[in-house]
Amino acid sequence: MSNDQQLIEELQNESTKRNAFGTLVSTYQERLYWHIRKIVLNHDDSDDILQNTFVKAWKGIHNFRAESGIYTWLYRIATNESLSFLEQRKRKSMGGMDEIKDYLLENLVTDTYLDGDEIQMKLQKAIALLPTKQRLVFNMKYFDEMKYQDMEKILETSEGALKASYHHAVKKIEEYLKSET
Template identity: 75%
Template sequence: MKSDQQIILELKQEKTKQAAFRSLVSTYKERLYWHIRKIVISHDDTDDVLQNTFIKVWRNIDNFREESGLFTWLYRIATNESLTFLNQKKKKTFVGNEESNDYILENLQTDPYVDGDEIQYRLQKAIAQLPDKQRLVFNMRYFDDIKYQDMEKILETSEGALKASYHHAVKKIEEYFKSEE
């Protein structure tokens, strides 16, 4: 497997760009898929957002300044594409955050690709009811084990704000489980 630096170098050279891009996609598509999936929930929507993410990477690789790692840059693009997708969906259906959360819950219940036991389903249901930013931070920290310093670069927000969002998300999830008892 090629290193990120090797992939970047080859992506920026015309004769090796296509092969390097295939290598990048094969290296990161699964991790990005699951990151996006936790944001948009639906498998079909995730595939669309993932494709848009890689299109944006292809178009903008020459602008990548390598101030952050490749992984961080890809996650930032995937996150932004996911949030843009959700915002466009809200605008198209004229829904607010409450209805948006209902849409996410409905996708969670009807998606044939969602599996797991009752506890996992209840956790996903609790997470789906969080505000967008808290849901995003919780998923990145809890499931993806992304450090706050990396999240800070991906989400372009302060570490303190991220820790506060995570803390509030955990408290809301705990309250959800207590209310379900």
Template identity: 50%
Template sequence: MVILHEDADDVLQETFLKAWRNIGRFEGQSSLYTWLYRIAVNESLNFLEKKKRRLLFFSSNHEEEMARYVQHAPEFDGDEVERRLQRALLTLPDKQRLVFQLRYYDELSYEAISEITGTSVGSLKASYHHAAKKVEQSVKEE
């Protein structure tokens, strides 16, 4: 979700700190995996929102910055199709990108994503469908 490895480290650290501080509140209504995943998702979305606000303050476009990074970063050593896919994902709204990544890359079921995000399965299916169409169109246009 956050693209940069260093940012992912920060989000991961915050996720585990929050889990450690709140383990007493874990009620066991979902699996520990789902609970941790939900914390990580929320931390990722919060991190992205804060980063966008900081970049907007300096009159920069977050998506453009990340697209440039994807284009030139050595850790994105995949073929051109993978780079196009990553750039296309950056054009999606954060929550749509999240649903796409959880379903496409992490291969989670809609039910698991529903538990993680607190969103209905029907909404998730629609969100994934719209995201997939946008990504497909964006990759074709490049």
């Protein structure tokens, strides 16, 4: 039995659920935080979304069918929670995608946790300007070194669509970086 299978069984058993959930949180918290952080680019919002992710996981563990790994399942929840957050922000502001891009760029500029040289900041700005799906795919492939097969499960789309999104993202980033030099 794999560690994931054992953890899932413990999470689905009322007598071991609480301890198993503590293990789940300590095992995946940091990776999920940074995944969320790359989407919303704000520490406080990332913490809130991470908490919501684990609340949803706690409430939904009995429905987990183990068709994918537990990390893939958590990653999907975190991704959906992050996208929902951005969508709610867009609806509240009524400013559309430009408002979201302004929000992301402002977070990037004021982020005390992001340290990097000028080139790193330009790359992060180029990534922030990408459409949401391209930004997600780029971050997952480039920074997380995730395989397309895993991304397919998380984003529920085809490998071909993911490769196309990554390709378009790379081209846009290259164009942005060339225009900034």
